[in-house]
Amino acid sequence: MMSNSKPTAARRERERGARRQLILDAAKSVFDERGFLNATMEEIAERSELAVGTLYRYFQSKEELYVSLLFEAMEMFREGIEGARGSGGPPNEQLRAVWRFFYAFYREQPEYYRALMFLHNEGLSDAISPGVIQEINHRAGVNFRLVAEIVQSGVDAGLYRSDLDTRGVVDVLWSLLMGLVQLIETRRNLGAPADMLETLHYEAFEWLECGLRRRVSASVRAN
Amino acid sequence: MMSNSKPTAARRERERGARRQLILDAAKSVFDERGFLNATMEEIAERSELAVGTLYRYFQSKEELYVSLLFEAMEMFREGIEGARGSGGPPNEQLRAVWRFFYAFYREQPEYYRALMFLHNEGLSDAISPGVIQEINHRAGVNFRLVAEIVQSGVDAGLYRSDLDTRGVVDVLWSLLMGLVQLIETRRNLGAPADMLETLHYEAFEWLECGLRRRVSASVRAN
Amino acid sequence: MMSNSKPTAARRERERGARRQLILDAAKSVFDERGFLNATMEEIAERSELAVGTLYRYFQSKEELYVSLLFEAMEMFREGIEGARGSGGPPNEQLRAVWRFFYAFYREQPEYYRALMFLHNEGLSDAISPGVIQEINHRAGVNFRLVAEIVQSGVDAGLYRSDLDTRGVVDVLWSLLMGLVQLIETRRNLGAPADMLETLHYEAFEWLECGLRRRVSASVRAN
């Protein structure tokens, strides 16, 4: 019976988590609407119905708040990847499913991709606590590893070349994804024709995936 | 004959061009050192030994000045691509040479890549005159077309699949390049291990290029 | 009999005093390290292992906490003065001993001098409870009176001029001390040469003390 001897501590923990999420939700909507630079901490505070100072009790800086959005994004990535992996199909199909998920996720939540690109800013780590950076690195590592395991299972199944650097394959897949997103958005930004992302996205995968496969007989070589 | 009826006009034109270049050179060095956000128009003015106001007679805004750096970058890209194409080797070698050039150019002038990524910023066109955007689009189009012609020549030579969307191939190559650069720089930024760009870069091309080739006999298909 | 009718009350009193001292000790070390402006109540709370709110149950404000450090400083002054007085030497030696003590105390605990100078801030009394101000005034009065008694004993012994305003003498001594400290620290702050405090301090006393003495015969007068 003598259970929950510290009811306050537990509730506090819960409330802290809830409030943190409240801020993150407000932040997501503001950053989404205005972009990082034009977003103001004041608006985030208003939208979360908290005081500005409270935001800073949960996040060290505007940058840290922005980057913290990636925690949930990466969690969703993980779920998507595990979903693709758990589908039970052959490894190449799993990989294709991951790729499709990446694309679908981008269409649904493009702002997360902007936050991902934000990580590219030099000197970012000055504004963010080491713990957050560590967490980002950790989650990214987990996700990359999950996809690498799919590739590895393709190798094990004799489907992919046995000399593949599976981690490198994932890096390349990810790079291709981010690069495509960037290209398409840049074109739209500059008013250049930017159609066909879907097709391009699909084909790019096929081309790349082809290079991973084990050859039964040589393909045509010009030299 | 050789009409020099307007010597002043000609000289003026020349001086204007020289001064414009002066500004661009100063801008490049400042943006390079400080990044776009931390660079100030005042420092660029000082370094070009011109007045701040003069900068605005040549460039509509800080953004336009930054983006204008891409004119020369794209010219260098063009030269690199034409160099690869003029090497006389087979199309796949030409393509590989282009890819190597991209990499080498990044190593030498990484700041141009940052300016390229800058184009991704939403709402950028508000700060830039249409002419500049047009010029960027034009030059990009030229370069993409040049590479696409190499791919096409590969198709014509029976080396690449005849159903290739050559323009799409170039988009994918370019996306892969930019994505890799971004990934590597992000990792460095976050203190994550970020070695092996060179190898990765090389392999990524091989994998991708493989998917472009015409198949003599089918490779292993799992399903 | 030994009434322990209110053991809790007594213990409470003791605990309250101990906790108060705990806070003062933490405050001293924080103010010492950071200075008044850069010190935060939060850090003081952490270092005393108490909650921020608790600090405010003992001290009305940050200012009051800072100024309250002077209680112990003034107690130490009192001990120093009484030590000098109890040495049994002639009054002028006692006075010199006081002066030496002032100097030694500054060398050991310069932060107390900063708190003393802090009293100079206009509008300070708004942030401090009257009781604390009263206590400061009281202790200062006691100390000044003690020194004044030494001067008076010098007068009584025929050593010092009989028309001396002994209280004024002490004011001047104290002012000279504080002024010297300020001058030396300002010079150090501005990177100006600031040597010789010790010598200066010593000589200043001799010059001043000389003016207090009863003249047996006139000294040279120029006019």
Next chain:
Amino acid sequence: MMSNSKPTAARRERERGARRQLILDAAKSVFDERGFLNATMEEIAERSELAVGTLYRYFQSKEELYVSLLFEAMEMFREGIEGARGSGGPPNEQLRAVWRFFYAFYREQPEYYRALMFLHNEGLSDAISPGVIQEINHRAGVNFRLVAEIVQSGVDAGLYRSDLDTRGVVDVLWSLLMGLVQLIETRRNLGAPADMLETLHYEAFEWLECGLRRRVSASVRAN
């Protein structure tokens, strides 16, 4: 004839100086009313009818603006000292005149004394350009030297002891002045009786000055 070839440059220089003085005047009145901490750059801007940004084109920081007030204060000190020196009286009278001037100046412009005490703040130099610190040091040096020359002339006249460290004498005089000001203002601040500054100020000088004099015959010595 060909005179004033650069009238614009000259006028600009003049205007810059005038505007700088405008700011200093506004700053003096605001700092005077509110004290350093409660003064805001915005109010100084309003009162000088300039934009906030303009203030920062003339002064690097709020601190630098405050401290720059001392330029004019020190100039007034210099004039006062030279006036005392030029009075033609004997050295001790000149010194007394300097002392009286110090006192009068404090009564008229007590805010300058607060700025002088401000120099005591640790870490001040971080907020002030080296040039300003240098200038402060320079002007202070000039003034101290001028007073030291008076003392020296007293020594030369056989009035003061020949073993005097004249520079030290001035340091002590200055310290005594600042210490007295501080003591009196502290007392007023704490509601303690703080009368008699004038008398005290006068007597302090007499006592101190006495110690500088050459003795014709020994005064009473107790030991």
Next chain:
DNA sequence: GATGAATGAGCATTCATTCAT
């Protein structure tokens, strides 16, 4: 055309203090 002094809106961040538990 060139100049460069002036502009001034805009914003992240701090921290002493409160008060519900």
Next chain:
DNA sequence: CATGAATGAATGCTCATTCAT
């Protein structure tokens, strides 16, 4: 009594851009 999360007002400073000369 102790707690410590929440508050939110308050402010120094930047810097792209303009425009009178």
